[in-house]
Amino acid sequence: MGxxxxxxxxxxxxxxxxxxxxxxxxxxxxxxxxxxxEKIHPKAAxxxxxxxxxxxxxxxxxxxYLAPWIRWDRGPGAPDQAILLDLPARKFYFFFIEIWPQEFxxxxxxxxxxxxxxxxxxxxAGRVWCGYACPQTVWTDLFIWIERKIExxxxxxxxxxxxxxxxxxxxxxxIKHVLWLLVGALTGGAWVFYFADAPTLARExxxxxxxxxxxxxxxxxxxxxxxxxxxxxxxxxxxMCPWPRIQGSMFDxxxxxxxxxxxxxxxxxxxxxxxxxDNRGHCIDCKQCVAVCPMGIDIRDGLQLECINxxxxxxxxxxxxxxxxxxxxxxxxxxxxxxEAVTHDDPYKKTRPKFIRGRTIVYTLLIALVGGGMLYTLxxxxxxxxxVLRDRNPLYITLKDGSIRDxxxxxxxxxxxxxxxxxxxxxxxPEATLKMxxxxxxxxxxxxPVTVGPDQVKSLRVFxxxxxxxxxxxxxxxxxxxxxxETGLVLRHESVFRGPKK
Amino acid sequence: xxxxxxxxxxxxxxxxxxxxxxxxxxxxxNPLPRWxxxxxxxxxxxxxxxxxxxxxxxxxxxxxxKGLLGYSQRxxxxxxxxxxxxxxxxxxxxxxxxxxxxxEDDPQLLEYAMAGGRSAFGVNCAQCHGSVGQxxxxxxxxxxxxxxxxxxxxxxxxxxxxxxxxxHEDTRSGDMPAFGLDETLNKExxxxxxxxxxxxxxxxxxxxxxxEIFAENCAACHGDDAKGNQEVGAPNxxxxxxxxxxxxxxxxxxxxxxxxxVMPSWEGKLDEATIRQLAVYVHTLGGxx
Numbered sequence: 001m002g003x004x005x006x007x008x009x010x011x012x013x014x015x016x017x018x019x020x021x022x023x024x025x026x027x028x029x030x031x032x033x034x035x036x037x038e039k040i041h042p043k044a045a046x047x048x049x050x051x052x053x054x055x056x057x058x059x060x061x062x063x064x065y066l067a068p069w070i071r072w073d074r075g076p077g078a079p080d081q082a083i084l085l086d087l088p089a090r091k092f093y094f095f096f097i098e099i100w101p102q103e104f105x106x107x108x109x110x111x112x113x114x115x116x117x118x119x120x121x122x123x124x125a126g127r128v129w130c131g132y133a134c135p136q137t138v139w140t141d142l143f144i145w146i147e148r149k150i151e152x153x154x155x156x157x158x159x160x161x162x163x164x165x166x167x168x169x170x171x172x173x174x175i176k177h178v179l180w181l182l183v184g185a186l187t188g189g190a191w192v193f194y195f196a197d198a199p200t201l202a203r204e205x206x207x208x209x210x211x212x213x214x215x216x217x218x219x220x221x222x223x224x225x226x227x228x229x230x231x232x233x234x235x236x237x238x239x240m241c242p243w244p245r246i247q248g249s250m251f252d253x254x255x256x257x258x259x260x261x262x263x264x265x266x267x268x269x270x271x272x273x274x275x276x277x278d279n280r281g282h283c284i285d286c287k288q289c290v291a292v293c294p295m296g297i298d299i300r301d302g303l304q305l306e307c308i309n310x311x312x313x314x315x316x317x318x319x320x321x322x323x324x325x326x327x328x329x330x331x332x333x334x335x336x337x338x339x340e341a342v343t344h345d346d347p348y349k350k351t352r353p354k355f356i357r358g359r360t361i362v363y364t365l366l367i368a369l370v371g372g373g374m375l376y377t378l379x380x381x382x383x384x385x386x387x388v389l390r391d392r393n394p395l396y397i398t399l400k401d402g403s404i405r406d407x408x409x410x411x412x413x414x415x416x417x418x419x420x421x422x423x424x425x426x427x428x429x430p431e432a433t434l435k436m437x438x439x440x441x442x443x444x445x446x447x448x449p450v451t452v453g454p455d456q457v458k459s460l461r462v463f464x465x466x467x468x469x470x471x472x473x474x475x476x477x478x479x480x481x482x483x484x485x486e487t488g489l490v491l492r493h494e495s496v497f498r499g500p501k502k
Numbered sequence: 503x504x505x506x507x508x509x510x511x512x513x514x515x516x517x518x519x520x521x522x523x524x525x526x527x528x529x530x531x532n533p534l535p536r537w538x539x540x541x542x543x544x545x546x547x548x549x550x551x552x553x554x555x556x557x558x559x560x561x562x563x564x565x566x567x568k569g570l571l572g573y574s575q576r577x578x579x580x581x582x583x584x585x586x587x588x589x590x591x592x593x594x595x596x597x598x599x600x601x602x603x604x605x606e607d608d609p610q611l612l613e614y615a616m617a618g619g620r621s622a623f624g625v626n627c628a629q630c631h632g633s634v635g636q637x638x639x640x641x642x643x644x645x646x647x648x649x650x651x652x653x654x655x656x657x658x659x660x661x662x663x664x665x666x667x668x669x670h671e672d673t674r675s676g677d678m679p680a681f682g683l684d685e686t687l688n689k690e691x692x693x694x695x696x697x698x699x700x701x702x703x704x705x706x707x708x709x710x711x712x713x714e715i716f717a718e719n720c721a722a723c724h725g726d727d728a729k730g731n732q733e734v735g736a737p738n739x740x741x742x743x744x745x746x747x748x749x750x751x752x753x754x755x756x757x758x759x760x761x762x763x764v765m766p767s768w769e770g771k772l773d774e775a776t777i778r779q780l781a782v783y784v785h786t787l788g789g790x791x
Contacts, residue, residue: 035533232537239535394636397788400648400741407645407788437786438612461616463788 047315188221619783682758
């Protein structure tokens with residue numbers, strides 16, 4: 001570009017046309033197939049979004065580290081940890097909720113709600129999850145904060161990077177990495193407390209008597225936290241995470257985005273004191289927005305895959321606008337529709353985003369539907385459950401006196417933390433008598449006593465016997481009924497009694 | 503694809519595209535991150551380590567490469583089976599030591615015996631008696647309460663031990679003679695006694711002649727009241743449960759040719775704990791006495 005050939009290079013492309021000896025830097029032939037990560041040194045930002053992000057960091061990390069230590073009294077014999085994933089017993093405790101394996105659909109429901117919630121948040125405010133709440137963002141923020149405390153802000157860090165390995169540099173680096181590893185270890189350390197009684201496990205961990213899987217989990221999470229928070233950082237978001245790629249289809253022209261207002265900012269350029277702002281843009285090209293960006297992008301290039309919408313560039317630009325005496329918001333939250341509505345004549349034009357629109361209504365309804373369904377079943381489920389499995393082979397048995405006998409496996413789930421005394425009988429088969437394996441009395445009864453221990457699933461082999469010729473049809477519908485002899489609680493479960501075809 | 507098609511998109515800093523296009527969406531030709539490449543190399547190195555440490559290569563003659571760690575899934579299975587056996591030994595000892603009639607009063611022992619019995623039944627008994635003991639023509643139904651040789655836990659246990667018409671010296675045995683083939687009875691007599699036998703369970707009307715023949719030839723085993731005799735395995739003929747079939751032709755065939763089904767003796771083939779588990783399982787199928 002504009003490079004003049006020296007006289008001794010005077011080659012000619014054609015008669016009268018000189019050939020310049022220059023090579024395009026960026027041709028496909030010279031470009032590398034693999035790109036080394038270029039280190040990003042984000043500058044500290046100050047402002048309302050930074051404050052909000054600190055608050056969210058304290059809140060989310062606080063919940064993460066402290067939640068397993070909350071106690072919740074469930075009575076003797078049951079764990080007193082508020083949040084506990086008891087994998088060996090296959091039970092999940094969450095405050096007053098206790099989920100057994102056969103209720104795992106609640107977890108499915110929670111995941112569906114989480115996914116829909118993410119969709120809704122994205123439709124409303126773009127990558128708000130990425131920018132504020134994603135663990136990768138929060139932990140990277142924490143790692144950068146530690147880095148800044150030890151090595152100083154952006155310029156000091158760049159300088160330190162280039163500096164020779166003096167004792168001071170080594171000391172700073174060692175402290176930084178030790179602190180990072182410590183955060184990683186605490187992260188992994190907190191994780192394992194969700195799967196066992198926290199105080200007990202903590203004691204075991206410190207006396208090196210905890211199960212190996214606890215140490216392995218902590219080691220793996222320490223390493224991944226250290227790698228992802230200290231080194232991979234934005235690479236995780238750009239290359240590993242599928243969510244940024246999916247989001248392209250999640251937001252529309254009404255979704256809020258962190259964006260630069262080109263119609264107000266351009267043409268950009270240096271501004272001298274006292275100079276008029278007429279006929280030029282408000283962007284003074286100070287590049288503060290670039291310096292604070294943890295993703296290493298220039299927000300002024302427009303919507304980009306890498307941008308996690310962390311809003312730190314808003315803080316940086318707002319501070320500059322304040323200094324210049326111009327209104328804030330050259331970089332701010334706006335929608336694509338809002339950007340288009342801005343004109344050069346009215347560069348400050350604000351368009352209210354349409355929050356209520358097709359997709360947000362659908363997402364909200366779906367969340368309400370799934371959440372409402374879950375809440376309904378959760379509130380209406382008892383701590384006693386009855387399940388009946390009918391023998392299918394053989395369908396029925398003819399006894400020697402001509403009676404018909406059907407076999408059933410009945411499961412009684414007692415989710416209470418105490419022993420229950422129940423009575424089992426049948427409704428809808430007036431002539432029927434019952435027999436149960438394991439009962440002392442071998443003669444068929446009208447009513448059977450059943451004792452179920454605390455937190456127990458009891459499986460009963462029950463035979464229903466109907467005397468000869470008392471069946472109206474080959475398949476009689478009836479109910480099994482259990483009654484709690486103390487509380488009077490009654491549960492019924494329908495089933496079918498089969499006999500010879502009539 | 504001309505070079506012009508690969509040229510920048512919307513922004514000067516955008517890289518070239520690969521030339522791939524779907525519905526107007528073009529693919530940037532971005533370089534892969536280098537760490538990704540290193541991760542790929544790391545997986546290759548891992549796989550080499552895996553070849554060396556774990557069983558990996560087949561077809562080395564009749565063998566395969568064993569790996570330095572000596573891991574083997576067969577060995578793991580054998581170890582797990584041995585561990586399961588060891589874990590069961592305590593319960594098995596308890597089961598063998600227990601008074602047979604008391605087993606079902608101990609919920610833990612009962613559950614253990616039923617579970618073990620079910621699996622042993624599936625392996626050893628289901629071939630004849632059906633997957634849950636529902637029986638088949640010639641092979642007794644073990645779910646009902648009609649027993650040829652007795653339905654108490656003791657009786658069932660004995661039957662499993664010694665078998666029926668088996669090679670065991672104490673085998674249960676009893677013969678249904680072939681009245682027709684032996685020419686003890688002629689065809690008319692057989693038909694008459696068959697009609698009489700059927701009438702005992704409410705199928706058709708009996709006859710005097712049949713009753714006489716029954717008293718002379720059959721009552722010795724089946725009893726004067728035809729309710730059978732478990733000492734010799736003679737079935738009760740007054741109920742509607744038939745081992746070989748309750749239609750007239752089958753009953754005539756039974757009287758003419760006799761019957762003599764065999765159940766093997768399991769003593770020595772199965773250990774005492776397994777036999778007890780089987781006895782409890784069969785006893786709890788529903789018809790146990």
